[in-house]
Amino acid sequence: MIRNRRTMRRIENMLVILAIIFLCLEGWWLLNRAHRNGVTVTSLLPFQQHKRPNIDVPIEIAKKMQRSKELQWLERTIDLDQAQILDYLQGTPVILNETDAFGFRKKFDVVSTWNRVHRYAQQQEFTGYRYEYTLEVEIEDRKETFTQLRANFLWMTRRIRANTIAYLLLHDNRNLQQKLVSSKNQQKLQQELQSVVAKFSDLYYWYKDRSKTIRVMHDRFLNVTGTDKESGIVMSGGANQFRSLVLTIRALREIMKCTLPIEVHYAGDSDLPMHLVEELKKLPGVDIVDLKQSMPYEMRVIRGWSVKPFAILNSSFRKVIFIDADVLFFQDPAVILTKSPIFRQYGQLFFSDRSLDRGNGTYTEWFNEINPYRTQYASGLRFANALSWHEMESGVVALDKGNVRILHALYYACKMNAKDIRDETYTRVWGDKETFWLSFELLRVPYVFVPTYSGAIGYKDGAKVCGNNYHVDETFKPFWWNSGIMMTKNATKSNDMYMRFEYAAYDSDRDTLKWEWEHNGTPFCVEPLYPEREVIALDKQQKDIGAAYIRLDKEIKALYPEPKDEDNEL
Structure with missing residues (x-):
């Protein structure tokens, strides 16, 4: 018992x-x-709703504390959540990187993911993405400490993604709203999305006319389709690039027979004096645009290469081919718009830079920090694998601003080059170059590079080809080069320092370093890994084009001789 x-x-x-x-x-x-x-x-x-409130904490402060706690909770997964929603909106395969307690990969649930993303966007302020940076400098045998506010790219990207997602749902994917909320809450959702877009759009503060929202700009670019403003070439430059601008523009018209309209953008009189503006206006089919008129706050303190994304954004064309002042072509650049498979499919065309300067890989660590869920395409890039600090060559960039996702990426590229951010940007990357593809990557907008890396055009030195920065098109035909018509950027103006149009080589290998740096009047040299297919002898037509460039350059130098005061060089 x-x-x-x-x-x-x-x-x-x-x-x-x-x-x-x-x-x-x-x-x-x-x-x-x-x-x-x-x-x-x-x-x-x-039952917590019936607890006696803490009378020592004001209600507003209590609410703020609660929001802060929820925001911290949301930030644990916000990078993956935003990446998944952006992939879903784009129609590309959604990244699946979370596992449950048993190690099984979680299925993507658009509604629950969206709820977290939307609550984050509602609770987050557009400010607060900066951190204090302490800099120690030696001045006359003593150390001085300075504190600066620097941008945290991860925090900033989260805000810009929140703006992009809200905008796409509000204007581009409106049918999806019915899946996310019940019909009776549609109007409330619309108001919430409008509030999010209005809040985070303050990140883009440049235009004097505040009515120039992304929505207004996008409509403007769509409305020029079928007009003479649908496609065009955009350039930027100041007094120091004046003769290069004249050479490139005249070469496009006289040698390449290019008929696309051209806009030259500059940052006010201090950048390009009025007498030089008047000279450029004499060139056929060229409009000169003073960015300071529409973006006075930003253009007061702009730096040379920082102007480029702003010029692309501000241009009147929908489809833009941006060209650096020192870029010259073997083909009419208009072929990008008519024959490029990449541009036709993606609405953009990027070119790769030389495989140089691997450094210690800190740039790759930074990239992984600001982009914890990188795209599959980015995983194959040199920058993401510590193989080269230089990924993109921005001497030629083609964008279709009629694609709203590309337009958002362009706005982010402008942000990276804006005066409140660029000090941080330029400590991480070299100038504007990487900001184009980085903005696409961080907003998960599909992008593709031409399938070769930068090479050299000039002469052979044993197994090496030495000369200026050379690029082929998607079919491996000679297309363009930059650094102008001289053998090196710092070359004297004597005739024997002109480029030699004899050989050209591109690079198709990602992993091997094969470059020698420019030194003592000798240009960059590359020793291709596969010379039988990567090195060509220029044919008669290409040599004739090179000779025509040299003749034109001599003519322009005679028209605009070097000033005696080197500090006021044209």
């Missing part, structure tokens, strides 16, 4: 333990489900 009672007690104890385990598992399941569906833990505990 006693034994039976003991047995019964053991059974009862085991049942109690099993009940406790069951309740714990059920609680874990509820919390996990809440996390996936974007429900706060406090909302699962209704």
